[in-house]
Amino acid sequence: MKTTTRLLLIACLSMPLLAACNKQAETAAVAEAPLAAPTTKDGAAWDTYLTEVVKRNIEGATNVYLYTLPDPAVATFQDEYARQLEKAQSDVARGGVEGTLLAFGSQDSAKSADLAVASFAQAAPGTMKGVRVMFIGAQADADRVKAAVEPSGAKFEFIEAK
Incomplete structure (x- = not known):
């Protein structure tokens, strides 16, 4: 009788843990749903x-x-482009801190690429080691961003906006 009672008690105490694990699995599944880039020029959506x-x-x-x-x-x-460029150039000029992620993206991939390339134009070689630079845009623009970023020592990452 004591064994049965103990087993029932263990089962009852385990239920909340199983439910929590289930919710975490559901949350992970939702978080990993595929992303689709907006098909409009809506800034908030982008x-x-x-x-x-x-x-x-x-x-x-x-x-x-x-x-x-x-x-x-x-x-x-x-005006917005000039502000973002000034900010990005300032951030790059300071040099990199390991664990930093700089991400560039917008609804106009070519303009985002222009911003990224201009931001790294004056970067001293090797000053961005330990920094990741992510470009979110079109494959056609990724190579020129990569070429501008790599001399700085930053790790380049490309994610296609699709």
Whole structure:
């Protein structure tokens, strides 16, 4: 009788643990659902998409910087581009801290690539060791971003926006 009671008690106490494990598995399955890039120029949708891409690829990063741009057709594009470029150049000029992730992306892959390339134009060789640079955009733009980033010593990562 005591053995049966103990087994029932163990089973009852284990149920919440099993339920928690089940919820974690469900959460992981939802988090790994495929992402689809927005098909519109909606800035908010693109910001959400880019943030989610970075979150899914953040492993090991302790500092994260995401540089995004609005639709080039908006009147404030040049001002926003200049602000982002100044910020990114400043961050790159300081040199890298291990564990830092710099991510570039927007609805216009070519403009994001321009921003990334310009940001690394003055980077001293080897100053970004331990830093990851993520470019979220089109394959056609990835090679020129990679060529601009690699002399700095940063690890280049490409994620196709699709």
